[in-house]
Structure formats: C-alpha cells, structure tokens
Amino acid sequence: MSIRVFQLLTVRLPAALEDEVMGQLYLAGTLGCEARDEAPGRLAIVAWFDEVPPPELLAGWAEQGVEVVGVAPLAEQDWLGGYRAQVRPFALGRGFFVDPREPDEAAVEVPAGRALLRLPARTAFGIGSHESTRLALELLEDTPVAGCRVLDVGTGTGILAFAAEALGAASVTAFDIDPVAALVARENQGLNRAVVPRAPRFFAGEINALAPSARFDLLLVNVIPAEVAAVFAELANRLSPRGRWIFSGVLLEQEAELTTNLAPLGLEPEARHEEGEWVAVRFRRV
C-alpha cells in the first residue's frame, strides 16, 4: 500500500491577519488548516498540502508580518491498519471469546467452554475491548435471557445481540442510528453462524421505527445516557411488565442521576457491575 505524504506549512502571524492568510492558503490549494493561539494577539497556522506549497504564496508574506516557520513532510498514518495489526483474540465475560482479527486470519484455539465471536476490528463500535461493552455483556450473562424478547439499542458490531442469541433469547431485534453499524452487524452475523445460527433482526434507524405494538422483556442499551435521554420514556414503554433494562455506557458519576431519571418511568436498579470509571446497571420495571 502506498503511503500518502502531506506537506505541512507552518506560519506565525498577528491574529488580525488570520482571515487574510487563511484565504490565501485556500486559494493556494491547502487541504485544510488549523490555527492555534501562540501569545496574546499572535497565532500559528498549520496548513496541509498535497505538494510543497508554491513559492509565490510565501514570497510577499515577510513584509506583511507573516513568519514562515517551515514546510515539513508528514506521512499519512494508517491508524486502523496499525490497530488491526495489534489486535489479538481475548476472553470476554464467562462464556465468550472474541477474535477481532480479519476473517481470513488463521483460526484460533478457543478455550473450552467459551463461544467464539468473530468481530473484525473495523469502524463499528463494540468488539468487547471497551469497558462499557464488557460490563454490559457481564450483566447480560447474569440475567435470565432464555426465552426473552430482546431489544439491542445501538448495536454497533452486533456484539450484545449475538451474545443474547447465544444465551437463548426467544428473539433479538437490534438497531443503530449509524447505518454502517447495521450493515457491519449483518455481515458479522455471517461470520458467526456457528454460535448465532439465527440472525437478529438488524435495522438502521431509531426506536420509533419499531411497530407500535412491539414489546420486549430485555433492553440492552450501551449508549451514553445523554444520547438516548430523549427516548427514555419511549424505551421504557417498550418493556413488558417486570421487563429488564441493562444500561451501560454510564460513567460512575452519572449513575445517581440516571437512576433518578429512570425512577418515574417505573424502573428500579437491581444489579450493577463497575470497572474503572464505568458502570453498567440493570433496571427492572416495577
């Protein structure tokens, strides 16, 4: 794979010249610029170019008070490629083993008693390396899932939906506002037929896309509370009587407020797991 090399031009200038200099940089074909304060009334601007910027751009700047610090090459980094090269299979919860490598990699030996989930580390969130996913999955393993109708809100890679299927859910519906996530999750099901023979019902969209009559016995929500606060009531209404809601993606400092906000919806906390600054709480409809 060829590595793209950018040319980074750095200049220092009086703040009053920012608009003028930015305008000239764009006319000269910059891919983008970033300005940062250096001192009161002084700025530095770093501008990205595909080629060394044209000398005529720099020519008249000194007399305007713009100091050209230099032009330096910067190789594009394939961040995801580097990350992928480092990822290794790992045990998750009591009963799962995640292989985040590409599907064409050699098979790994799965420890006895664990179910293999192949979840290539790509763009969608949720290969189990983040505390919030781990905590949600651990609570899920502690929850009676067999026979439940499960709704996975913000499914990402589909990891929690697959775990719920593997744990014997009667049905699993899963959605994500990110359309890429829903596609990735469907692809991932194809990689995991051995453990998840029946595909969860994946869709891209929001809670209001569900049939008005759809009800669930278990909600899986690993989403930062602020991102779903507007639909707390709608989600709670989807729960069957005595239904459960596993809420992860919660910082310890947000737990009390979350509990207070869900109480008027008839939800009481009944179990929790925490790790570092994160907590997952299981609520029950009373």
Ligand SMILES: C[S@@+](CC[C@H](N)C(=O)[O-])C[C@H]1O[C@@H](n2cnc3c(N)ncnc32)[C@H](O)[C@@H]1O
């Ligand atoms: C932290 S990730 C969780 C992914 C996976 N379920 C897991 O446990 O690792 C949160 C996901 O929720 C999605 N999301 C955020 N707000 C949402 C909303 N209001 N409705 C549905 N999905 C949402 C994001 O696109 C993202 O994929």
